[in-house]
Amino acid sequence: MKMVLLEVRDLKMYYRAFGGWIRAVDGISFELERGSTLGLVGESGCGKSSVGLSLLKLLPPTAKFMSGEILFDGTDLLNLCPEDIRKIRWKRISMIFQNAMNALDPVKKVGDQLMEALTVNVNVRKDEAKKKAVELFERVGLSADRMNSYPHELSGGMKQRVIIAMALVCNPELIIADEPTTALDVVVQDQIMQLILELKEKFNLSIIFISHSASVIAETCERICVMYGGKIVEQADVRSIFKSPYHPYTISLFYSYPSIVGEVKKLISLPGAPPNLLNPPAGCRFAPRCPIAKKVCKAEEPPKFEVKKGHYSHCHFAMELDVRKIQSMLEGLT
Amino acid sequence: MNGLRRYIARRILEAIPLIFAIIVFNFVIFHIAPGDPTSYMMAGSGVAGIDPVVIEAMKKRWGLDKPLLEQLVVYLSGVIRGDLGYSFFRNKPVSEVILERVPATLLLILPSACASIVVGTLIGAYLAKRPGSKLDSTVSTFSSILYSVPVFWLGLILLIIFAFGLKLFPSSGMVSPIGEYAGSVTDMLQHLFLPSLTLFLTDVPIFIRTARASVIEIMREDFITTFKAMGLKENAVLYKHALRNALLPTVTIAGMLLGFLLTGAVLVETVFGWPGLGRTTYEAIYMRDYPLIMGIFVFSSIVFISITLVVDIVYAFLDPRVKYR
Amino acid sequence: MVLAKIRMFWLEYRRDRMAVFGLALVVFFAFIAILAPFITPYDPWSFVSQALSPPSQKNLFGTDKLGRDVFSRVIWGTRVSFIFGLGAATISGLIGIILGAIPAYYGGWLDDLLSRIYEFILVIPTIFLLILIIAMFGSSIYFSMAVVGLTMWPYLARIMRAQVLSLKSKAYVQASIGLGASGIRTLFKHIIPNGIQPVIANITIQIAYAILTEAGLSFLGLGDTTQVSWGQILYWGHLHIASAWWNTVFPGLAIALLALGFTLIGDGINNTLNPKMRESR
Numbered sequence: 010m011k012m013v014l015l016e017v018r019d020l021k022m023y024y025r026a027f028g029g030w031i032r033a034v035d036g037i038s039f040e041l042e043r044g045s046t047l048g049l050v051g052e053s054g055c056g057k058s059s060v061g062l063s064l065l066k067l068l069p070p071t072a073k074f075m076s077g078e079i080l081f082d083g084t085d086l087l088n089l090c091p092e093d094i095r096k097i098r099w100k101r102i103s104m105i106f107q108n109a110m111n112a113l114d115p116v117k118k119v120g121d122q123l124m125e126a127l128t129v130n131v132n133v134r135k136d137e138a139k140k141k142a143v144e145l146f147e148r149v150g151l152s153a154d155r156m157n158s159y160p161h162e163l164s165g166g167m168k169q170r171v172i173i174a175m176a177l178v179c180n181p182e183l184i185i186a187d188e189p190t191t192a193l194d195v196v197v198q199d200q201i202m203q204l205i206l207e208l209k210e211k212f213n214l215s216i217i218f219i220s221h222s223a224s225v226i227a228e229t230c231e232r233i234c235v236m237y238g239g240k241i242v243e244q245a246d247v248r249s250i251f252k253s254p255y256h257p258y259t260i261s262l263f264y265s266y267p268s269i270v271g272e273v274k275k276l277i278s279l280p281g282a283p284p285n286l287l288n289p290p291a292g293c294r295f296a297p298r299c300p301i302a303k304k305v306c307k308a309e310e311p312p313k314f315e316v317k318k319g320h321y322s323h324c325h326f327a328m329e330l331d332v333r334k335i336q337s338m339l340e341g342l343t
Numbered sequence: 344m345n346g347l348r349r350y351i352a353r354r355i356l357e358a359i360p361l362i363f364a365i366i367v368f369n370f371v372i373f374h375i376a377p378g379d380p381t382s383y384m385m386a387g388s389g390v391a392g393i394d395p396v397v398i399e400a401m402k403k404r405w406g407l408d409k410p411l412l413e414q415l416v417v418y419l420s421g422v423i424r425g426d427l428g429y430s431f432f433r434n435k436p437v438s439e440v441i442l443e444r445v446p447a448t449l450l451l452i453l454p455s456a457c458a459s460i461v462v463g464t465l466i467g468a469y470l471a472k473r474p475g476s477k478l479d480s481t482v483s484t485f486s487s488i489l490y491s492v493p494v495f496w497l498g499l500i501l502l503i504i505f506a507f508g509l510k511l512f513p514s515s516g517m518v519s520p521i522g523e524y525a526g527s528v529t530d531m532l533q534h535l536f537l538p539s540l541t542l543f544l545t546d547v548p549i550f551i552r553t554a555r556a557s558v559i560e561i562m563r564e565d566f567i568t569t570f571k572a573m574g575l576k577e578n579a580v581l582y583k584h585a586l587r588n589a590l591l592p593t594v595t596i597a598g599m600l601l602g603f604l605l606t607g608a609v610l611v612e613t614v615f616g617w618p619g620l621g622r623t624t625y626e627a628i629y630m631r632d633y634p635l636i637m638g639i640f641v642f643s644s645i646v647f648i649s650i651t652l653v654v655d656i657v658y659a660f661l662d663p664r665v666k667y668r
Numbered sequence: 669m670v671l672a673k674i675r676m677f678w679l680e681y682r683r684d685r686m687a688v689f690g691l692a693l694v695v696f697f698a699f700i701a702i703l704a705p706f707i708t709p710y711d712p713w714s715f716v717s718q719a720l721s722p723p724s725q726k727n728l729f730g731t732d733k734l735g736r737d738v739f740s741r742v743i744w745g746t747r748v749s750f751i752f753g754l755g756a757a758t759i760s761g762l763i764g765i766i767l768g769a770i771p772a773y774y775g776g777w778l779d780d781l782l783s784r785i786y787e788f789i790l791v792i793p794t795i796f797l798l799i800l801i802i803a804m805f806g807s808s809i810y811f812s813m814a815v816v817g818l819t820m821w822p823y824l825a826r827i828m829r830a831q832v833l834s835l836k837s838k839a840y841v842q843a844s845i846g847l848g849a850s851g852i853r854t855l856f857k858h859i860i861p862n863g864i865q866p867v868i869a870n871i872t873i874q875i876a877y878a879i880l881t882e883a884g885l886s887f888l889g890l891g892d893t894t895q896v897s898w899g900q901i902l903y904w905g906h907l908h909i910a911s912a913w914w915n916t917v918f919p920g921l922a923i924a925l926l927a928l929g930f931t932l933i934g935d936g937i938n939n940t941l942n943p944k945m946r947e948s949r
Contacts, residue, residue: 065572098574106572111565114584115664116591126573159663175573361791368792369800376804383804484686487935491876491928493883496920499906503913514910599790606795610884614906624796628803628889640800647793 014183014215015041015064020077022063031286033059035239036077041183041215041232048218048226048247050262051236052283057219058107060236061185064217065102066094081183100130103181105172105205107188107219112172113160119171120146120156127178145174149204166197173205177212187219202229223263227251235259238284238294245320253332255314255322258295260335279339293325300338301326351656358652365644366422369637370415381407386633387431401429427638432630437638441620447517448619451535452608455542462543463550464593468586470551471558472577483555486548494607498541498614505537512537515616538615542607546600553596557589564588591662598654601647680940687936693929697922701746708740712896723914730914732905738915741901742922748897749879749926752813756878759817761871764824765860768867772832773855783829786822794819798881802890809892812885816878824867824874831863865941873934876927883923898923 020037023030033056041047049057062068064079066086079086081102086094106112114122123145124138133141143153149170160168169189176184186205190198206229209216220226226233226247233250235243235258243256254260261279281298284290290297296306305325314327324330373383384405388398402408405428406417421427427437470479489497506514517534561567562585570580605621612621620639627635682688700707710716715735716727723730729738771779801815836859879898885891886899893900898919905915 062568067568067572095574095576098572100574104569104572106565106569112569114566114570114588116588116662117584125570125575129579130574161664172569175569361788364788365792372800372804377806480686487686487931488924488928491880491931492924493880493887493902493920493927495884495887496902496916496923499909499916499920502909503916507910507913602793602795605793606884609795610887613888624799625888628799631803633804636800636803640796643793643796644791648791651791 012043013040014043014082015217016078016080017060017064018078018080020060020063020079021075022059022068022077023073023075024069025071025073026287029288030073032239032289033072033286034063035286035289037234037236037239037241039234039241039244041217043182043215044213045232046209046216046218046230048220048230048233049236050220050223050226050233052262053221054283054286055236056239056286057221057236058187061104061187061217061219064185065098065104066091099126099181100179101181102183102185103176103179105169105176105184105186105189107191113168115160118157118159119163119168120158123156123171123175123178126175130179141178142174145177146171148177148208149174165193166201169193169197169201170204173201173208177208180212181214183215183217185217185219188221189218190225191220198225205229235262238289239286240294240323242295242324243320243322245317249317249320255316255320255327255330256295256324257299257301257330257335260332261339264336264339293323300335301330347659350659354652354655358648361648362645363419365648366419366641367415369641370418373633373637374411383633383637384428385431386631397429398431422641427641428634430627430632430635430638432632433635437634438642440623440635441638441642444618444620444623447617448608448612448621451538451612451617451619452542452604454535455539456546456604459543459546460550460593460597463547464554464586464590466547467551467554467556468558468581468589470555471562471585472581474555474559479555482551486551489544490548490552492545493610494541494545495610495614497544498538498611501537501541502614517618534615534617538611538617541611541614542604545607546604549596549600549603550593553593554586554589557592558585561585561588591658594654594658594661598651601650605643605647677940681936684936684939686932687939690929690932690936693925694933697746697750697926697929700743701750704743704747708737708743710737710740712736712741712744722912729918730912732901732912732915733908738901738905738918741896742898742919744896745898745901745919745922746926748809748895749882749899749923752809752816752882752897753875753879753926753930755810755813756817756820756881757871757875759814760820760824760874760878761867763818764821764871765828765864765867767821768825768828769832769855769860769863772829773836773851773859779829782825786825789819789822795884798885799888799890802885807885807890807892809882809895809897812882812890812892813878816881820874820877824870827870828860828863828867831866832859835859835863865937869934869937869941871934872930872937876930876934879923879927879930883920 017040018038020034021032022034023032025031035056037056037060039047049060051057059068059072063072063074064081064086074087077087081097086097089097113119120142123142124135127133127138127141128135142156146153146156151167151170151174155163155167155171160171163171173189189205190201193201202225205216208214216229218226218229230247233243233245233247234241235250235256237258243250243254243259245255250259251263254263279298284294284297290307292305292307292309293299293302293311296302299306303325309325311323311325311327314322314324316322316327374380376383381402384407385398385401388401405421406414409417425438427441429435430437430440433440466482470476470482473479502514505511513534517531558581562581567580567585570584571577575583608619609621609624611617612619613625616622620643624636624639626632627639713736716737717731717735721727721731721735727737727739729742732738732741767782771782797819798812798815802812805811832855882891882897883899883902886897886903887906889903891897891900891903901919902916902923905912905919909916
């Protein structure tokens with residue numbers, strides 16, 4: 010019997026801006042089972058990082074939740090007061106941040122920062138904290154004497170390891186990893202990904218990966234949500250979606266990054282720009298860039314189709330998509 | 344630590360040519376100024392009661408009849424040995440006049456500078472929590488006003504209100520000339536209050552602005568989100584991490600502000616008749632005591648360079664990222 | 669294109685109430701300066717009433733030691749202070765922009781030399797430098813204005829230099845160089861216009877600083893005694909502070925208001941360029 014750890018229902022989170030609302034998260038629903046991995050993938054600006062920050066309510070003052078629920082282990086996080094949210098932060102849900110370069114305090118030693126993450130949340134003696142820190146440093150593949158280094162003295166990969174160690178320090182149940190490897194070079198990226206997956210097994214973690222790269226998500230996640238313009242456009246198990254995508258945007262996304270395994274495909278970059286989320290157009294948000302868009306796409310918002318069991322697509326033509334034809338049309342566009 | 348020591352040594356070595364440049368600059372100024380350079384060096388020598396032997400000795404001492412280059416060498420070596428010339432108006436060497444007046448100036452500047460740094464930084468950091476709030480705009484407006492008020496005028500207004508109007512504080516000097524308490528610590532503190540308050544009020548807005556701007560900047564850094572996500576309370580994030588990082592620009596400003604503090608001190612001492620270096624400068628201008636004006640210029644420049652140096656070193660201690668290139 | 673940019677800027681700028689107030693103050697004083705001959709009730713130099721008489725209907729701000737009308741003197745003083753502030757800041761601005769931009773653009777020994785020069789000027793305590801030079805070379809108002817301008821430019825040059833260095837690597841500038849535009853042309857057509865806004869904000873603040881400096885120098889007895897400047901009125905007025913406060917209060921208030929006007933404009937420009945400093949909750 011599988012258990013749902015996190016359920017997000019129709020979440021809408023907008024940013025107040027000069028001239029209206031920026032609809033960064035516009036009606037998103039997904040589930041995460043305990044011990045599983047979920048990927049949120051999409052171009053930058055599609056709202057995927059805002060989803061991650063919404064889960065811990067780490068949003069700037071201009072952000073506002075318009076509707077929806079975030080049920081974490083049965084409790085709606087949106088109803089919690091700041092003090093109760095603070096009790097969940099890090100102890101039950103922690104984060105691995107995007108951009109390892111800046112995610113640490115530049116003027117404090119990394120070991121002290123790790124211990125601070127522990128001591129603010131758990132009542133431990135100083136020497137116990139220290140012992141735990143040493144253990145975690147070794148766990149993530151750093152020697153314990155690195156604890157006395159300042160962030161600028163470490164390489165990008167080492168900093169990312171420190172950040173991972175920090176995320177684990179309070180034994181959380183859920184980790185949100187927002188672009189954990191983006192700033193790193195390819196070999197280090199791979200090492201860090203392997204480390205995260207290894208730790209997941211070891212500590213029985215649930216993880217939400219947020220990335221712009223379909224190949225990173227493909228290799229790490231069990232389930233995928235493809236986001237476009239503040240909405241989820243397709244959602245399925247990783248095998249199903251890679252075998253047969255049911256949304257034109259997903260198809261174009263899978264072609265915009267080289268796959269590490271498998272056949273060599275021609276790389277496509279989609280022309281046009283992502284939609285402006287400040288007062289976005291009616292209808293399907295992908296319509297202006299979609300090769301098969303028809304009149305209805307610009308007028309009506311597409312419904313949710315369950316194309317296979319557990320595989321959902323938000324496209325008016327989901328049931329009649331011809332993947333090969335779209336591929337060749339996309340190739341023609343570039 | 345070895346790197347730090349080398350860094351300090353290198354910064355000291357870099358300061359030396361600057362000090363030389365200041366002294367040479369001063370020499371050039373009084374040689375290109377309209378009139379006879381000798382008359383600047385010997386200003387006041389016509390004052391009655393000065394021993395002609397002293398005048399002759401001074402002329403000889405500075406080699407005023409020698410060629411220019413030789414005069415420069417004599418001047419440089421004199422200044423380096425601490426001989427800044429002779430004030431004929433006061434019948435004393437310039438360096439002696441200056442050193443006598445330094446303690447009073449320090450007594451005036453130090454407490455108000457420390458207070459404005461601490462208070463200004465804390466207020467600025469607090470305002471950065473809610474930029475754009477009512478409190479923030481009110482304090483910002485006040486600090487813009489204080490920043491625009493001429494420091495000596497502020498002093499004069501305080502004098503009008505508290506000294507002449509309410510008669511709460513004395514109007515001038517460092518101690519009362521007569522009376523029961525004349526010369527006591529209380530008496531001195533009473534004299535110190537208004538000038539210190541004036542300096543504090545003019546300096547505090549700058550630290551409020553600096554701390555506010557840099558804390559706002561730092562609160563947007565990624566690592567602040569990390570610490571919020573970790574479950575730290577908002578105030579802990581603000582004071583433990585943001586403020587600690589924001590202190591770096593404050594230290595730099597505190598160093599650059601020294602010029603501002605000195606300007607304030609000159610004007611405030613003049614307003615309140617505080618017997619420090621500033622008041623002495625005013626008197627020197629009034630009497631056209633050129634050797635003293637030049638001496639104060641060279642002395643204050645050297646102090647200024649030294650403090651900049653100290654600030655750089657403090658910065659290196661505070662910020663582990665400073666590369667000891 | 670440029671007009672549209674200025675319009676956009678103004679739409680953003682006018683949302684800042686303090687900045688608009690600053691602009692209003694400066695415009696108000698500008699009118700006073702221009703209309704001075706028509707609004708002064710008396711000649712600022714001539715004796716009109718009894719010495720040191722307090723404010724009254726006849727003499728709005730009272731009279732000074734020589735029985736001259738303080739109100740008329742403050743109004744005339746607006747001209748001198750305006751010219752002094754604008755003149756010093758213009759000198760500083762021109763030198764700062766040129767000596768900040770050109771060496772940064774070409775780099776090499778020229779850039780090193782210029783950086784040494786600003787460092788040198790920045791380590792000299794300005795007030796003592798001004799005292800030394802003005803005490804020795806004379807205190808004519810135009811000379812003081814030039815000297816004040818010459819001590820302020822390194823701050824602007826530093827900002828300009830940083831702007832040029834960051835813009836130089838931007839794509840459109842590289843493209844312009846690639847298309848064969850001459851260096852000076854690229855610098856003046858693309859780099860300076862795009863990088864100058866923070867420099868302008870600081871020039872505005874320097875106008876305020878120059879006005880305050882003139883007052884300070886006058887107060888130390890280094891003002892131009894042939895001019896009716898606010899600093900001069902205040903200097904002669906403060907000698908009678910215990911008996912005639914009006915000689916001190918009014919000219920100082922004028923200085924503070926005009927300096928406040930320019931400071932608020934400078935802050936407003938900075939905030940408009942950098943709106944995160946005043947985001948709403």
